[in-house]
Amino acid sequence: MPLETIIAPSILSADFGKLGRECIDTIEHGADWLHVDIMDGHFVPNLTFGAPVVTKIRERVPRPSTAMGKGTFDCHMMISEPHKWVADFKKAGCDLYCFHYEAAISSTAAESPEAKSDEKTTPKKLIKYIHSHGMKAGIAIKPSTPVDVLWDILEDSDEDARPDMVLVMTVEPGFGGQSFMASELPKVTALRGKYPNLPIEVDGGLSEKTIDQAADAGANVIVAGSAVFGAKDPADVISKLRAAVDSRRKSQL
Numbered sequence: 249m250p251l252e253t254i255i256a257p258s259i260l261s262a263d264f265g266k267l268g269r270e271c272i273d274t275i276e277h278g279a280d281w282l283h284v285d286i287m288d289g290h291f292v293p294n295l296t297f298g299a300p301v302v303t304k305i306r307e308r309v310p311r312p313s314t315a316m317g318k319g320t321f322d323c324h325m326m327i328s329e330p331h332k333w334v335a336d337f338k339k340a341g342c343d344l345y346c347f348h349y350e351a352a353i354s355s356t357a358a359e360s361p362e363a364k365s366d367e368k369t370t371p372k373k374l375i376k377y378i379h380s381h382g383m384k385a386g387i388a389i390k391p392s393t394p395v396d397v398l399w400d401i402l403e404d405s406d407e408d409a410r411p412d413m414v415l416v417m418t419v420e421p422g423f424g425g426q427s428f429m430a431s432e433l434p435k436v437t438a439l440r441g442k443y444p445n446l447p448i449e450v451d452g453g454l455s456e457k458t459i460d461q462a463a464d465a466g467a468n469v470i471v472a473g474s475a476v477f478g479a480k481d482p483a484d485v486i487s488k489l490r491a492a493v494d495s496r497r498k499s500q501l
């Protein structure tokens with residue numbers, strides 16, 4: 249089955265005073281997923297919200313009827329100890345739990361007593377742990393992390409230890425509205441070259457101006473925050489982003 253184009257607006261740029269309504273509207277405007285930015289003020293220099301808020305927006309946005317289908321909550325966990333929140337986010341309604349490679353290998357996570365006893369850390373163990381909770385698992389890399397760290401994980405002989413999606417950050421995680429870093433696209437090209445069927449997400453600075461470069465590199469899951477929530481006509485932006493990726497992907501087949 250050919251990879252689908254997925255447009256996942258980042259709700260970091262939504263009006264938090266009416267977050268439920270903004271999420272409903274965004275899906276009605278044609279978005280496939282909601283990209284839910286979870287920040288702990290430690291892994292990144294910004295704070296957002298946790299599972300209680302996700303629970304409330306889940307009550308308003310219909311659950312996907314198929315795995316990774318429309319309405320998927322793509323929770324981007326920009327947090328230091330991603331293994332600690334898996335159960336809470338499953339309960340809250342997360343469908344895809346995307347953690348950072350850098351957080352999973354950090355000494356803080358590896359040295360926590362909980363991690364030692366349960367062996368939930370290291371990227372592969374964490375992926376299995378996320379799968380055991382009935383969620384898809386994503387792994388994200390920051391701009392400073394080379395893509396090479398992912399090969400061993402993506403090649404694991406145990407399918408359960410392999411991620412369902414890779415997220416290549418095209419800005420430093422932490423804030424919306426930053427400039428797109430085209431320097432990160434060779435990572436996407438390398439991933440797509442090896443894995444024609446892997447969902448590859450790009451996040452940061454995506455807009456009508458930068459989408460062609462990301463699509464040319466092979467990204468099929470597009471996160472866009474300020475470009476969608478800052479637009480007069482969000483449905484038009486979502487449709488243009490989708491059309492740009494669709495046309496590039498067709499010409500690559």
Ligand SMILES: O=C(CO)[C@@H](O)[C@H](O)COP(=O)(O)O
Pocket residue numbers: 258260261283285324419420421422423424425426451452453454471472473474475
């Ligand atoms: O994870 C992040 C930032 O850390 C992103 O999801 C941003 O929220 C994307 O916002 P734009 O760059 O599209 O405005």
